[in-house]
Every structure is written in structure tokens, then in C-alpha cells.
Amino acid sequence: MRKPMMAGNWKMNMNYHEAVVLTQELCNRVKRKDLDKVDVVICPPAISLRGALTVLDFDKTKISVGAQNVHWEDHGAFTGEISVPMLTDIGVEYCIVGHSERREMFAETDETVNLKVKALLDGKVKPIVCVGESLSIRDEGSAVSYVCAQVNAALAGLDDIDMANVTIAYEPIWAIGTGRTALPEQAQEICAAIRGQLRTMFGDEVADSTRILYGGSMKPANVEGLMAMEDIDGGLIGGASLISNDFKELIEVAAR
Numbered sequence: 001m002r003k004p005m006m007a008g009n010w011k012m013n014m015n016y017h018e019a020v021v022l023t024q025e026l027c028n029r030v031k032r033k034d035l036d037k038v039d040v041v042i043c044p045p046a047i048s049l050r051g052a053l054t055v056l057d058f059d060k061t062k063i064s065v066g067a068q069n070v071h072w073e074d075h076g077a078f079t080g081e082i083s084v085p086m087l088t089d090i091g092v093e094y095c096i097v098g099h100s101e102r103r104e105m106f107a108e109t110d111e112t113v114n115l116k117v118k119a120l121l122d123g124k125v126k127p128i129v130c131v132g133e134s135l136s137i138r139d140e141g142s143a144v145s146y147v148c149a150q151v152n153a154a155l156a157g158l159d160d161i162d163m164a165n166v167t168i169a170y171e172p173i174w175a176i177g178t179g180r181t182a183l184p185e186q187a188q189e190i191c192a193a194i195r196g197q198l199r200t201m202f203g204d205e206v207a208d209s210t211r212i213l214y215g216g217s218m219k220p221a222n223v224e225g226l227m228a229m230e231d232i233d234g235g236l237i238g239g240a241s242l243i244s245n246d247f248k249e250l251i252e253v254a255a256r
């Protein structure tokens, strides 16, 4: 009932020319029939968003493009920021919000995540909202309550219609870029709790139709176990999304 999604978060990797080459490689390698079964998104650095879109448009490849961050105001004196209307103007469809790297290093808070989610929905860009606990929170035994509180704050004030365009990504911080993936059962436990939180906030229909992705060292060697879990509907992939063959393999597994 939920169409899987595989989203590549390129982070601060790939210059413009490398981004164009990687996008073209994906056009050549990803099977067209898989793109009917899986929503595939690539999130290059802002400077390469339009370049990636041009390659995909020219190649008529059904891969969508997402930004990695956005400001909640439409325009103004916010040096270094980009806005939702700027994203829609060039054809960007998705935007990652609240990635742990932005929360940790760029002072993103639950409140600013919520402002960004609302601005994106107002502007018709689909947010991919990231949540996830640190190792110390996991060790304390409070991962479920911490992550559910993040979901609650990020989605405050939204309604059922908004939720049709929202994807959640559960990314345990201790599994990001560490090679240490959450066990499928560990990821499933939190993703099920997130779905329970959506049920409390929005009811059954939204809870059953919202996609929840797992992120954190997802790669060809572990994707099958993760995708076999009931509440995991895809991946938000960092390192492996920079290698076209690996990303293609992840998409193939999601398409099965």
C-alpha cells in the first residue's frame, strides 16, 4: 500500500561537474521499470540542483530532486540561505529537513524544523523530515520517547492533507556514516513507534499511508534485511548514494 522511496542524501559531496556525471550515471544504470515501483530522489548540494534536474529532464528519467535544507522565509536578509520559492522555481520537488547534522552543527531545533516543514508544504515542496537519537539517548533507554517527541514537534499544526506530502526518515545518529547499521529489528522498533505517534496525531489513514524511511549506513549488504521490516518503507542513504551501482542495487531491492 505504501510505495517505497529511496532517497540519496549527497551531503557536501560532489562538485557541480561530478554531480552532473553521477546523475547521468544513474539515468544510465537504474532500471526504468524499477522507477515505476519506487520513488527515487537525489539530493545534491544546492549549487547542483538545477544541473541534476537538467540531466534528468533531458534523459526523461523519473528520478526526483530534493534540496538538503531550506529557510522558512520566502526572501529577505538571510545571507547564505535559500527559500522555498527558489526551490520551486527551478523544479525541486523534495527537501530534507532536520537532518541530525544540521541539528548538531547548524543549530537546527524542533521549532525551526517545524517552521521549515510548514513553509515547504505551503510552497508545495515535499518535506523528508529526519529524526533520530544519539547513542547516549539509546543507552539511557529513551530512544522511543525521544524520537516520538521529535516527530510530534516537527509535525505540529499539520493536517491530514499536509501529511499526504510528508515522508519521515528515522536516522539513528550512531549509525550515520559509521558503518554501524541499526539491526533491522532495532530500526523496526523505532519506525513502528513513529507510526504509532502518527496514529495518535492524525489517525489510522495517515499512519498507514505515511512513508517511514531508515537511514544510517544503508548499503547493498544490509538493505534486504531492513526492507523486509513491516514499518520500513525505504531508505535515506548517504555514502552508498554516491556510488551509482550501489544506489542502483538499493533501488532494485526496494522494487522487489
Ligand code: 13P
Pocket: 009, 099, 171, 175, 176, 177, 178, 179, 215, 216, 217, 218, 236, 237, 238, 239, 240
Ligand atoms: P550514511 O548512509 O552515509 O550513513 O548517511 C546516512 C544519512 O545521514 C542520510 O541522510
